[in-house]
Amino acid sequence: MRCGITETVKTLESKTKVVDVIYSIVEEKTRAVKYFLEGEEFKETLIFGAYLCGNYMASSLVNDSEKVILVDIYPHLKDIVRNNKDITFMDINSFNLALRNNKLNPDLVIDLTGLGGLCPEVISNFDPEVLIVENPKGVYDRDIFQVDNSLERLKVGRRRGLLNTYRISRVSKTSGTMTLVIDTILDACHEIRELEGVLYVIPNLKYYEGFLFHEKNVKKFMGEINTPAITVSCLDEDIHPKIDEILRRNIDRVKSFVEEIDR
Structure with a gap:
């Protein structure tokens, strides 16, 4: 947990990483x-x-x-x-x-x-x-x-x-793993945003296929997916467990x- 612009605002990261999804x-x-x-x-x-x-x-x-x-x-x-x-x-x-x-x-x-x-x-x-x-x-x-x-x-x-x-x-255009990963994280973000005291939610997603197929950099790809799936700006750090609960619920939809x- 880190503070935001002021000590009143907290910055939380999901324990669940992109690679976990x-x-x-x-x-x-x-x-x-x-x-x-x-x-x-x-x-x-x-x-x-x-x-x-x-x-x-x-x-x-x-x-x-x-x-x-x-x-x-x-x-x-x-x-x-x-x-x-x-x-x-x-x-x-x-x-x-x-x-x-x-x-x-x-x-x-x-x-x-x-x-x-x-x-x-x-x-x-x-x-x-x-x-x-x-x-x-x-x-x-x-x-x-x-x-x-x-x-x-x-x-x-x-x-x-x-x-x-x-x-x-839920709807995903394809059954591709990366499609499902992105949709799962984005839908979790929408749910987390509705929690009381949440200011905003950021999905920590990048164009991973660019690292792997355009740059052909496997090490960079593996490093980028090994990051927290979601960052949340909020007032109450006690919501931290709910972030991963919501992510897990969306993962289990697959x-x-x-x-x-x-x-």
């Missing part, structure tokens, strides 16, 4: 995928898309698969991969080479690349036991619906699932499930 959401998506898999074990798991969810999901599946391969078109995203020794990271060149040489034979394929991501032709190279594709849509938006081809990607696999993520009683798709 991110991990809560990717944990929810991963939980839904593992529930769908029903404890099944695999010989080779192939996950497309390291940012933001693929990295966490790959780490969570290392005990359920003899081999986990994480593919991303951005080579520098290897630096965000947890459990490096247990996960094989491939950039697009390494992946294409392995594909041409018939080195890939996954029995579990997970596509988390979303809008503008993986083309259906790439997935058609495989015949997995299970294929899961993330549905990027969060609400009806004509332009987003026109771009989305997630169902076109679900054409192979003996068992197929569509990973859906929504927010209870729910994921995998919808079985008939062949």
Whole structure:
């Protein structure tokens, strides 16, 4: 807690950090995928898309698969991969080479690349036991619906699932993790602002994807998300617990499930 312009005004920061919101959401998506898999074990798991969810999901599946391969078109995203020794990271060149040489034979394929991501032709190279594709849509938006081809990607696999993520009683345009992080924090700010004695609320958000994809600076990205999610100017420091309670309530609105798709 710090004082504001005068000692009457207090400046509070949430204990919840941006990275905590991110991990809560990717944990929810991963939980839904593992529930769908029903404890099944695999010989080779192939996950497309390291940012933001693929990295966490790959780490969570290392005990359920003899081999986990994480593919991303951005080579520098290897630096965000947890459990490096247990996960094989491939950039697009390494992946294409392995594909041409018939080195890939996954029995579990997970596509988390979303809008503008993986083309259906790439997935058609495989015949997995299970294929899961993330549905990027969060609400009806004509332009987003026109771009989305997630169902076109679900054409192979003996068992197929569509990973859906929504927010209870709230609207997000897409199911993308960063979209959900931003909307969750902003909605929490609106609720906190209504508390008695609150002067204003600031979401501590930045253009994180600029650090990661434009500057290609993984260290800066990791540093920026490791900051308090919200700053509050108020008169009564006793509201501090309510800040994180409201954030948690909004985080808990995010729910994921995998919808079985008939062949």
